[in-house]
Amino acid sequence: MNPASTLSKRLLQAAIEHHATDLHFYPFPKKTDIYFRIHGKRTLYKQINTEQYQLLLTFYKFTSGMDIGESRKPQNGKIAHYEKSNLYSLRLSTLPVNHMESLAVRILPQTENVALENLFLFPTQFKKLKKWISKRAGLILLTGPTGSGKTTTMYALLQDILQEESYQTITLEDPIEKEMDDILQVQVNEKAGITYQTGLKAALRHDPDILMIGEIRDKYTAQFAFEAALTGHLVLSTLHAKDAFGTIHRLQEMGIEQIYLEQTLIAIASIQLLPIITKPHVKRAAVLELLDELLLKDALKGVDIRKSSSFQSFDHLRKKAFAYGFISEDTFQKP
Structure with missing residues (x-):
């Protein structure tokens, strides 16, 4: 050999x-x-x-x-x-x-499917995501650093939706990270002329109910994602951002107008993975900074919602996880 x-x-x-x-x-x-x-x-x-x-x-x-x-x-x-x-x-x-x-x-x-509820440390956060994906139009963003589980969460969301109802679902990915049944997956290939922009235009002609964009990397992809959501599609995508509040600044830096943000953005979930010590079958679980409804509206107006008692920051979530005995003191102390 x-x-x-x-x-x-x-x-x-x-x-x-x-x-x-x-x-x-x-x-x-x-x-x-x-x-x-x-x-x-x-x-x-x-x-x-x-x-x-x-x-x-x-x-x-x-x-x-x-x-x-x-x-x-x-x-x-x-x-x-x-x-x-x-x-x-x-x-x-x-x-x-x-x-x-x-x-x-x-x-x-490729062969293991992670149930949506098993991804998260706190069940209430899972229930919120389920509520978001019941919307029929708008944009849901999953944000966080590389390796934080954004794409895994997005796949699990799609699988959960399709188990309940039949939707024309199209993904645009670079590369396709996992092959899925009942979904049209498009591989972005710039050498072959299939960019995110050309792929989005073609995908919209196929009348999707749900459109997944693997990653918003530039202002052109961001604008297309918002336009697709504005014309009656549910759009899921990911974006590199440190936290939920910072995601809004990233979108503004990409030139997304305030009216698009207010009319189109359903919610933002920023993901952080924590090593768990009390769940033997889950090595790491996600905690989420969640922005939706009134908190999102305030954040879009420039209000610093991080000072709001109704907003659960990563610091608050780590403190909660430590109090429940889910994480070690070392994990809790990390910034």
Whole structure:
């Protein structure tokens, strides 16, 4: 068997057994460090010599459809991997560094479905999301840093909706992180001319009840998302923002007019994952800063709702989780 293939299988098996979401390869002239990201923390797993890493990198480039001869530009690829009858989608990304290339691999489970209610620490927050997705038009935004579970939550929301009613649902993703039944999933591919903008225009011609946009990355995508919501579609999307209140500032920076924000935005949920110590079957659970209804209206008017007693900030939620014994003191003390 190919030595690189054998090494890849061992690494992926170990990563999956450790519940890692990512593998990071850091190459140096003589050695290459391999890190796992487990429950949000980056942990050194092992070191291999750089000759082994170069063989592994070539193997990954070839199997994921990258250009083996290109080492000066970042590249992206995708591989399907099976582990104990479970399917995983591997998203690979290279980055030129010091005459070498680093490699990051995101591990995306495809066969396990997470129930919406199992994602959240507090049941009342789950009930609020259920209430939001009963709306037939408007925009719901899930925000947070990379790896906070925005896309996982969005998939779970869609699955929950489609179990109750049949809706024409279209997603625009870059890349498609998980294949789903009963949903039309469009892969954004800028090289092929399928940008978020052209994909959105085409998707709207298919008369969707629900439109999911993988990520709002720029002002053009933001404007299309708001226009789609304004014309009678329920739009779900994600955005990188530190917290719920900061999301509004991000949208304003993207040039979204106040009237669009007021007429279109249903709600904002900003997500933070906490390591849980009292739920053996849930390694991490989400707490959410939620903005909707009167709180959202006040926030859009510029009122600092973080001082409101009815707004539950991340600090408040961590304090609550610690009081209930869900999280450790160390987690509670983290900013």
